Amino acid sequence: EIVLTQSPATLSLSPGERATLSCRASQSVSSYLGWYQQKPGQAPRLLIFDASNRATGIPARFSGSGSGTDFTLTISSLEPEDFAVYYCQHGGIWPLTFGGGTKVEIK
Amino acid sequence: EVQVLESGGGLVQPGGSLRLSCAASGFTLNNYVMRWVRQAPGKGLEWVSSISYSAGSTYYADSVKGRFTISRDNSKNTLYLQMNSLRAEDTAVYYCAKCTNFYFDLWGRGTLVTVSS
Numbered sequence: 001e002i003v004l005t006q007s008p009a010t011l012s013l014s015p016g017e018r019a020t021l022s023c024r025a026s027q028s029v030s031s032y033l034g035w036y037q038q039k040p041g042q043a044p045r046l047l048i049f050d051a052s053n054r055a056t057g058i059p060a061r062f063s064g065s066g067s068g069t070d071f072t073l074t075i076s077s078l079e080p081e082d083f084a085v086y087y088c089q090h091g092g093i094w095p096l097t098f099g100g101g102t103k104v105e106i107k
Numbered sequence: 108e109v110q111v112l113e114s115g116g117g118l119v120q121p122g123g124s125l126r127l128s129c130a131a132s133g134f135t136l137n138n139y140v141m142r143w144v145r146q147a148p149g150k151g152l153e154w155v156s157s158i159s160y161s162a163g164s165t166y167y168a169d170s171v172k173g174r175f176t177i178s179r180d181n182s183k184n185t186l187y188l189q190m191n192s193l194r195a196e197d198t199a200v201y202y203c204a205k206c207t208n209f210y211f212d213l214w215g216r217g218t219l220v221t222v223s224s
Contacts, residue, residue, distance in 0.1 A: 010202065013136045027134035033202070034210045034211075036152075036211070042216075043202055043215060043216055043217055044152065044202075044214055045209070045214070046210055046211060046212045048210075049208070049210045049212075050208075051131055055210075055212065083176075087152055089152075089208060089209075089211070090209075091208065091209020092209055094166060095154060095166075095169075096142075096152070096157075096170055096209065097154065098151055098152040098154070099151070100151050101151050101152075103209070
């Protein structure tokens with residue numbers, strides 16, 4: 001089973017700042033890596049697929065990069081609605097697994 | 108509107124059974140791989156089960172293998188998760204999700220399953 005380790009666990013930032021979230025895989029997942037956003041009481045929402053492709057309707061301030069074992073989700077300038085928990089998820093090898101999440105909170 | 112809506116959650120005693128349903132609208136369930144994901148209170152996301160387009164292939168997490176069964180009724184455009192021999196550690200919000208390739212691109216609101224005596 002591939003283990004995805006997300007860091008940091010919590011990121012405290014102010015609106016307008018840049019957020020950089022990391023996801024590290026225990027073995028290569030090629031570019032089969034997705035990112036999700038989850039707000040309290042809501043279902044997750046797909047942001048990024050295949051490491052760097054934005055899902056439909058996702059603002060351009062969200063970008064993904066990386067391949068192999070190291071991946072990054074960047075939010076270029078935080079909007080108030082971006083404060084949430086973010087999860088990475090790999091594809092291609094069973095079982096599918098998620099990272100433990102990074103909480104982006106208001107500083 | 109394209110959406111999925113889960114139902115069937117509730118309180119059940121350890122060892123009991125429950126069947127979750129996921130009604131799809133705005134798209135044809137049969138055209139997509141569908142999956143169940145759960146989230147224990149205050150915890151992260153855990154993939155539970157998947158079913159292929161034709162329902163010819165099903166997959167389960169080790170934690171539920173032999174106890175849970177995923178199925179679909181294409182005539183009703185509905186996905187199911189039959190859960191037997193429930194344990195306290197199965198307590199979670201259960202989400203159904205439409206999938207494209209490896210990714211979960213449409214999620215329902217979830218249904219809460221609580222296993223407790």
